[in-house]
Amino acid sequence: MPDTIQHVLVPGTFDPITYGHIDVVKRARRICPLVTVAVAESLGKNGVGTAFSLDERVALAREALGEIPGVEVRPFRGLLVDFAREMGADAVVKGLRAMTDFEYELQQADLNYRLDNHLESIFVMSAPQYGYISSSVVRQIASFGGDVSQLVTDNVAEALRRRYAV
Ligand code: PNS
Numbered sequence: 001m002p003d004t005i006q007h008v009l010v011p012g013t014f015d016p017i018t019y020g021h022i023d024v025v026k027r028a029r030r031i032c033p034l035v036t037v038a039v040a041e042s043l044g045k046n047g048v049g050t051a052f053s054l055d056e057r058v059a060l061a062r063e064a065l066g067e068i069p070g071v072e073v074r075p076f077r078g079l080l081v082d083f084a085r086e087m088g089a090d091a092v093v094k095g096l097r098a099m100t101d102f103e104y105e106l107q108q109a110d111l112n113y114r115l116d117n118h119l120e121s122i123f124v125m126s127a128p129q130y131g132y133i134s135s136s137v138v139r140q141i142a143s144f145g146g147d148v149s150q151l152v153t154d155n156v157a158e159a160l161r162r163r164y165a166v
Contacts, residue, residue: 005031005090005120011038011080012094015050016156017061018138020130024095027124029071036087037061037073038080051139051163064153081116091120097131 010028014021028035039058054075062073076083094105109121138151142160149157
């Protein structure tokens with residue numbers, strides 16, 4: 001009998017965490033007893049800096065998620081596979097929103113597999129209401145003073161207001 005999955009990482013940049021991310025974390029928790037939300041130092045998908053520092057992104061994620069038994073939030077630097085090994089995690093869980101996510105996520109999963117073929121990649125389908133939420137959309141709306149209350153928790157909306165205050 002092979003080992004079953006006991007601990008998964010939900011990795012991301014979380015710049016900032018959205019209701020879409022929270023949905024993925026809760027789904028991951030339903031299928032696994034221990035979930036670590038792994039906040040990457042990350043330069044972002046396009047190699048540009050993040051809107052919030054690593055410490056800020058971790059703090060916002062912790063507040064937004066609240067106390068969910070079996071869920072913790074940790075920062076990491078470097079390769080995800082190294083962090084997974086350090087944490088003793090067996091798999092990575094990511095959300096798939098639309099077809100547009102697929103190519104990128106497949107590439108990430110392929111690279112992670114080449115680096116460590118013991119680390120499983122698991123994908124959960126985002127709930128339809130979160131299908132088009134992304135951190136970059138949230139940042140864009142907030143930067144123009146738009147209402148993001150449907151997309152992020154109150155603490156994140158407040159942090160965005162401060163971040164983009166003129
Ligand atoms: O929120 P994102 O941008 O989808 O998250 C991407 C993330 C942080 C999960 C990915 O970039 C990552 O794992 N970064 C750490 C470096 C690494 O291991 N890259 C994958 C193999 S090159």
